[in-house]
Structures are given as structure tokens and as C-alpha cells.
Amino acid sequence: xxxxxxxxxxxxxxxxxxxxxCTYQTSGFNGLFWYQQHAGEAPTFLSYNVLDGLExxxxxxxxxxxxxxxxxLLLKELQMKDSASYLCAVRGGDYxxxxxxxxxxxxxx
Amino acid sequence: TAGITQAxxxxxxxxxxxMTLRCTQDMRHNAMYWYRQDLGLGxxxxxxxxxxxxxxxxxxxxGYSVSRANTDDFPLTLASAVPSQTxxxxxxxxxxxxxxxETQYFGPGTxxxxx
Numbered sequence: 001x002x003x004x005x006x007x008x009x010x011x012x013x014x015x016x017x018x019x020x021x022c023t024y025q026t027s028g029f030n031g032l033f034w035y036q037q038h039a040g041e042a043p044t045f046l047s048y049n050v051l052d053g054l055e056x057x058x059x060x061x062x063x064x065x066x067x068x069x070x071x072x073l074l075l076k077e078l079q080m081k082d083s084a085s086y087l088c089a090v091r092g093g094d095y096x097x098x099x100x101x102x103x104x105x106x107x108x109x
Numbered sequence: 110t111a112g113i114t115q116a117x118x119x120x121x122x123x124x125x126x127x128m129t130l131r132c133t134q135d136m137r138h139n140a141m142y143w144y145r146q147d148l149g150l151g152x153x154x155x156x157x158x159x160x161x162x163x164x165x166x167x168x169x170x171x172g173y174s175v176s177r178a179n180t181d182d183f184p185l186t187l188a189s190a191v192p193s194q195t196x197x198x199x200x201x202x203x204x205x206x207x208x209x210x211e212t213q214y215f216g217p218g219t220x221x222x223x224x
Contacts, residue, residue, distance in 0.1 A: 004151075030207065042199060042215035043152070050209075087151065095207030096167065099144075099152040 002026045002098035006088050011106045012078055020073045020086050020103045028093020034062055034073045035087040037102065043087055047073070075105070083107045112136065113216035115200050121222045122190050130185040130219050132200030140206035141183040142213065143167075143175060145196040152199065158183055159206045190223045197221075 003025040012018040024032070031050040035043040049055055049064035049071060061074040075082055085102040092098055116131045134141065139160050144152040144167075154167030158177040172194060174186045183202075187194055200216040 031210075042217050044215070045212045048210040048212075089152075091207070091211070096154055096157065097152075097213065098154075098168075101149055101151040 002090065002092055004088055004090055004098060004100035006086075006100040006103045008101070009104045009106070011108060014078055014080060014107055014109050016078050018075045018078060018105060020075070020088075020105070022071045022073070022088035022100060024069050024071070024088070024090045024100075026069075026090050026092045026098060029066060030091040030093070030095055032062075032064055032071050033089040033091070033097065034060075034071075035089060035099075037085045037087060039084070046086075078107045080107050080109070113200055113202055113214055115198075115216040115219050117219060118217070119220040119222075121224065122187075124191055124223055125189055128187050128190060128221075130187075130198055130200075130221070132183045132185070132216060133181050134183075134200075134202045134214075134216075135181065136202060136204070136214065137180060138202035138204045138214075139180070140203045141177065142201040142203075143173070143183070143185045144199045144201065145169065145194075146199060146218075147196050155185065155198075157206075190221075192223045195221060195223045 006022045034046040037043040047062040059076045087102045088100040089097045113134045142157045143155040156175040158164045161180045198219045201213040203213045
């Protein structure tokens with residue numbers, strides 16, 4: 001089975017940095033994904049990690065440690081439009097995605 | 110481009126009735142997926158299809174069936190709806206299932222309430 005844990009909610013101030021952690025225990029590992037989902041909308045792809053280390057994409061970065069079963073998504077220079085749910089997903093040994101429950105980030109002025 | 114479309118947007122369904130949720134993509138993607146999203150549980154895979162003519166069971170397939178007669182369409186059928194099937198249903202597609210940075214593109218979702 002797959003077990004993916006991430007915090008339920010986080011709040012941060014506009015312009016600040018927020019780090020969303022994700023820990024996983026899965027049957028096999030073939031990559032970790034982060035998706036963003038605004039309320040009432042579809043998830044959209046943010047980042048992908050398959051090797052250990054940091055992947056940077058503008059204001060967003062994602063980190064992976066396979067030995068620790070751990071990833072984080074770092075959001076820098078927070079903007080109001082970053083208020084959304086962030087979904088951690090692991091592609092397991094069956095090459096299917098298993099999603100965490102999501103972390104709702106609220107950005108305050 | 111439309112990407113992925115789903116219909117209906119929302120539906121109220123009486124328990125015991127059948128219903129088909131429609132999903133169409135215009136990206137010529139090989140793989141398509143159906144997920145349900147419930148509060149506190151995240152997205153869970155119901156059924157998938159790696160290519161036209163093939164389907165497979167996901168994590169929560171019971172009570173649902175799918176078909177993949179062509180590349181573009183992947184309908185999800187509830188044969189006899191039950192209240193526990195109240196959820197938001199998302200259809201998704203990807204070009205290279207299980208390979209590299211496989212990006213799944215999601216439709217706008219169908220909100221289903223079974224009473």
C-alpha cells in the first residue's frame with residue numbers, strides 16, 4: 001500500500017517563504033510530483049523529482065531525499081494567487097500516481 | 110485548445126440509478142485516468158487506460174466501469190449509484206504513462222451528489 005503524509009493547512013504572509021513537507025512510504029518509487037489545485041478547479045502540474053536534490057522553477061523549488069522518503073515544496077516571494085492546495089504525489093512500483101490529501105496554503109496580506 | 114472536457118459539470122442522482130460521466134481529450138494522449146477526490150483523502154485512482162482498447166483497475170474500482178473505444182473518449186459508468194459515491198470526479202490524461210516527467214492533465218471535474 002501507499003502512505004503519503006503532508007500537513008493539512010499552512011498560513012503565511014505575502015512576500016514570505018513557505019515550505020510544505022511530504023513524507024511517503026510506498027511500494028516502489030518512480031518519481032515524485034507536486035500539483036497545485038485552486039479551490040473548485042483542476043490540479044495542475046508544478047514539479048517532478050526522481051533523483052535526490054533540489055529542482056528549481058522560478059519561485060517554486062522541490063527537494064527529494066529517496067533514502068528518507070521525504071520531499072518538500074518551497075514557495076518563495078508568496079503572492080495572494082498562491083493560495084491553493086498543494087498535492088504531493090508518488091509514482092509507485094506500478095507506475096501509477098498515489099496522492100497525498102493535500103496541503104491548503106493561505107496567503108495573508 | 111480545449112484539452113480535457115468533462116460532462117456534466119455537476120449532477121444530483123438518486124441512489125440506485127445509473128449514470129455515465131463523460132470525458133474527452135483532444136491532445137491525442139495515450140493514457141487516461143479517472144480519479145475521485147474526497148475531503149481529507151486526496152485523489153484516488155478508480156480506473157485507467159494506458160492506450161485505446163485497454164483498461165485497468167485502480168485503487169477504488171468497485172461500483173464503477175470504464176471503456177476506451179477510441180483515443181479521445183473515456184467514459185465512467187456507475188451502474189447503481191450509492192451515497193458513498195458522492196464525490197468530485199476528475200478525468201486526466203497523459204502522453205507517456207509511467208515514463209519520466211509524465212505530466213497528467215486534468216479536466217475540470219464533475220461534482221456528483223448521490224441521495
